[in-house]
Amino acid sequence: MNTGPSKRAVVTGLGVVAPTGIGVKTYWANTLDGRSALAPMTRMDPSGYPIKVIGEVPDFDPYALLPSRVVVETALMTQFGLVCAEEALLDGELDPAEQPEYQMSVVTANATGGAEFGQREMQNLYAKGPSQVGAYMAIAWFYAANSGQISIRHGMRGPSGVFIADQVGGLECVGQARRVIRNGTTFVLSGGTDSSFSPSGLVGQIPPGLVSLSDDPARAYLPFDTAASGYVPGEGGAILLVEEAESARARGVRPYGEIAGYATAFDPRPGTGRGPNLRRAIEGALADARCAPADVDVVFADGYGVPELDRLECRALAEVFGPAAVPVTVPKTTTGRLYAAGPTVDLVAALLAVRHGVVPPTVNVTAPSPDCPVDLILGDPRETAVRTALVIARGHNGFNAAVVVKAV
Amino acid sequence: MDTLNLDGLREIMRQCVGTGEAVDLDGDILHADFGELGYDSLAVLEVVTQVQGRLGVGIPDEVIDDLRTPAALLDYVNRQRTEA
Known part of the structure; x- marks a missing residue:
């Protein structure tokens, strides 16, 4: 075994x-x-x-x-x-x-x-x-x-x-x-x-x-x-x-997908001059899943809705994937942030996107900030084959984590 | 002052603890062990808390373990009330 x-x-x-x-x-x-x-x-x-x-x-x-x-x-x-x-x-x-x-x-x-x-x-x-x-x-x-x-x-x-x-x-x-x-x-x-x-x-x-x-x-x-x-x-x-x-x-049960990669990275203590560690969490999860950034079909972003935190997330995404180089969605715009439930609900959405080949949209966003250059899926859901999806989560005061799900 | 009878206790058991999936509180439960009725130690504690609150009697923690059946609980409560 x-x-x-x-x-x-x-x-x-x-x-x-x-x-x-x-x-x-x-x-x-x-x-x-x-x-x-x-x-x-x-x-x-x-x-x-x-x-x-x-x-x-x-x-x-x-x-x-x-x-x-x-x-x-x-x-x-x-x-x-x-x-x-x-x-x-x-x-x-x-x-x-x-x-x-x-x-x-x-x-x-x-x-x-x-x-x-x-x-x-x-x-x-x-x-x-x-x-x-x-x-x-x-x-x-x-x-x-x-x-x-x-x-x-x-x-x-x-x-x-x-x-x-x-x-x-x-x-x-x-x-x-x-x-x-x-x-x-x-x-x-x-x-x-x-x-x-x-x-x-x-x-x-x-x-x-x-x-x-x-x-x-x-x-x-x-x-x-x-x-x-x-x-x-x-x-x-x-x-x-x-x-x-x-x-x-x-x-004989058909899986929705595999939990292929996972990483967590806590931010440095304030005052150290070192930046946040979201990028490390993302790169860690990709490495764990043996994925290149180009393999990722969609990112379910954390999407805090707080300007400074949004900028930091976009910067981490740009550093890993290139500027606006990967489709991003925040379906939690329809539910609000559900605390511990939120990222798991995003995992459900990511696994359903893998199964059905469609990515749910981000709602209500009408004027994407120039400070946040991301390819945000707005309006209609986007039909696209999803083999690999990245789910990002952050918490108050320094938590970062990322999970990669893959089609089986 | 009122004493507590089995129907009154049934009501407390039902309203404050709910009923297990296979428990019929309307049956002959007077001498049934609370455990057999699906009431674990915490559930018995909850029943006792509610009985204390409604009747204004005190039931010390060290006594609760001995109140294994509805009959034992009713006897204890009603004895306290008669003595009061």
């Missing part, structure tokens, strides 16, 4: 809960259509808060999708993860009950914890006293709750864990899934989920000063545009069924 790095990790199942759709089919149709879900906040009363436009998952009824027992002991972020995990297993035609429990792992990512659940119980603590804090507070708010609940629900007891690394966690966990597979596990459910639209969750997003304060859903999140004014926060999740390639072949 294959061992070590010669083992390849392919993706055989996808699950998505996004502001633009619950389920891969709806998400993909709306993403190709460039239908945006950014809208005025309804989850909570926005008056008194500077953030007006967000990307909410509409009509998510956990009681219709999960047992009530599980719903009462989980935060929304975990419910997203559980729903995504079920879809990925179904899509990948994998019944966990038929597999050895230690051959299946769960590696997820989360950035903001179970914000709304935690706030409710903190209110109970201060308003009613310690005896009125629900017992599930102990397990529900925590970042690792998502891996734990998915593991328990499906009896997956192989090496598991959680990444907490702002946005890039959504790629780091998939890089780790590949490591776990190289070390001998056959299946890994992997991806990010996040939801933090309660007052306490929302205020935590304000201080870095990177969130757009625009009240116009069509103008609030404009990466690489002259009018870029920050990003719109969103919520959601995506889980991939990552599988050892020989297993997928033996099961």
Whole structure:
């Protein structure tokens, strides 16, 4: 049997809960259509808060999708993860009950914890006293709750864990899934989920000063545009069924693609005079995938929507690929930035682009900035064969990561 | 002051903990072990928290482990209330 790095990790199942759709089919149709879900906040009363436009998952009824027992002991972020995990297993035609429990792992990512659940119980603590804090507070708010609940629900007891690394966690966990597979596990459910639209969750997003304060859903999140004014926060999740390639072949399941390359690079400490390390992450992922820059058919950019950060991303892309030399898209313009979920949702879009030969567009950008010379896919989706796609993620305060997916 | 009966406890179990996929709380559950009803230790703790809040009785942590069945929980709570 294959061992070590010669083992390849392919993706055989996808699950998505996004502001633009619950389920891969709806998400993909709306993403190709460039239908945006950014809208005025309804989850909570926005008056008194500077953030007006967000990307909410509409009509998510956990009681219709999960047992009530599980719903009462989980935060929304975990419910997203559980729903995504079920879809990925179904899509990948994998019944966990038929597999050895230690051959299946769960590696997820989360950035903001179970914000709304935690706030409710903190209110109970201060308003009613310690005896009125629900017992599930102990397990529900925590970042690792998502891996734990998915593991328990499906009896997956192989090496598991959680990444907490702002946005890039959504790629780091998939890089780790590949490591776990190289070390001998056959299946890994992997991806990010996040939801933090309660007052306490929302205020935590304000201080870095990177969130757009625009009240116009069509103008609030404009990466690489002259009018870029920050990003719109969103919520959601995506889980991939990552599988050892020989297993997928033996099961007769057609992979969406291979996790062919992965790299991460943290920025130097401020004041060192050394620049950011996004380029190193991109080049590392390409080298890991044994790809030349010219092999890359499309880049799913990070697209922060913050002018200085957009310039830095464009510079890194130009240094690796040449100026405006590779098609770039930011489908997260339809959902907002979903924290740990965002890059995994981008991986789903990249794998669907590989399968269907069409790249979803970037929406709302009308005046690309001269400071950001990129070949941005605007308007209609672009039909083109995609053999190799690069997904980039950055997080607040120095995180960079990149993943290369390849057609199998 | 009101005591707690089995139907009242059922309501608390249902509303605050939900029901497992294969659990019928309407059946004869009085002497069933909480574990067999699909209520793990954390779920029992949640039921106890809600019972304390609704009836205003105190149930010390060291007692909770001994309250293995709805009957044991009801007996304990109602004894506290009679003594109060």
